[in-house]
Amino acid sequence: MNFYERLMQLDRRWIYLGVAIAVTIPVLAPFKVPVYITPEAKAVYEFVENTKPGEIIFLAIDYDPNAMAELHPMARTIMRQSFSRGIRLIISALSQNGPGMAEQLISQISKEYNKKNGMDYVYLGYKPYPGITILAMGQNFRIPFPTDYYGTPLDSLPMMDGVRNYDDVKGIISIVAGNIAEYWINYANGRYKAKVFFGVTGVMTADYYPFLQSGQLLGLLGGLKGASEYERLAKQEGVATEGMSIQTVAHLVVIAFIVVGNIGFFMSKKKKR
């Protein structure tokens, strides 16, 4: 077996080691990566920025802990931007393992901005079957959520006075992993004509471009890059901005492996001829 053939059959453990070293270096020696701001990310930022103090945005935290690295920075930055501008939030968590994670984020950021539950934000929590829940909220938030996450009836919360359904919120921002995204487009936008914006994981990003062009989706944050774009726009650089250097090096390593693999492929083919 010559060198190129050996290169073709490189043990996967070497690849794993390469990736492990690559992602460790930027953690030990951090550096900044320039980020290009996409129009779709800017659209989400401008929507929040153009919402007047006192108006309500519906923020859906629809992901499990496995997507935290990519999506938590988006939710955190949007929440901070909203609270700092005096925007009120109705928050839900329709992914089954997300409610506790969302609650921790809400309690941390509401304390930072001295925001009160029931006055400045309402946390609805979780209900099973996101499609049905999203449909029902289009009629009335009280159908799937007669009480909030903490068990307080929605009717006794001052912020919910006169707030019935999607017509009473400025728009919906869903930070989402998985097929819950489709329900927001099909039901909240399709049926109830709500303005919908998304923050999605990197692998989901390409799936939602058609909805941007059709106007069913008005803004899109894609993966960690989208999160870092948002942090830059909101001037709140944090974990997503830091994570971009790790992601950059990891991508470079993957590209390097692809190039090496192809060199091995071509050279061994040449030798056989």
Add this chain to the structure above:
Amino acid sequence: MRRQLPILIVFVSGVFMVIQYFIPHESFEFIYEYAMDWIIIIGIFAMLLGLWSLTRASVSKVQAKAPGWGFSVMTLVGLATMLFLGFYKGNKSIAEGTFFMDLFWYIYTPIQATMFSLLAFYIASAAYRSFRVRTVLATILLVTALIIMLRLIPLGPISGVNQWLASWILTVPNMAAKRAIWIGVGLGATATALKIIFGIERAYMGKD
């Protein structure tokens, strides 16, 4: 009658849900809201069924000492623990600092994060083995993937060109392909729904 009644219920419900979409009258809205409540109630029963099914499958695996039965024991222990802790203090169990939340933060969250992180290693290995310039189509796929990956990497003076190219790929060829898939899925779902409403497709009733 055992077959006709479910078909009749499905037909009436299906036709109503189609019609109410186009009639914004309050009487239809009232029935629709009522139907929403029913769907949620039925959904909760489905969850109980899932719980029962998981328990039964795990117990029988443990009893038969089937390969990997130890994992089933862990499933049952985890299920019982979280159920007990969840019900024990009711709504208070989800407050920060409770044992329930500690299990969530210090066991469940790291497990999920680890599982997802492993993808980075598998993707690198898979890319190394499968992204080979064997045919014209494979080359197009490889070049496209490289452009999309490179948009995350600062490339100095060619960054702008690459960003433009990546954006074009996502908003033109990607969108065309995705749209074709979505329309196909939509038409397929409509056809299946019509077959169910009109009683042509009866697999949901199980065996006769």
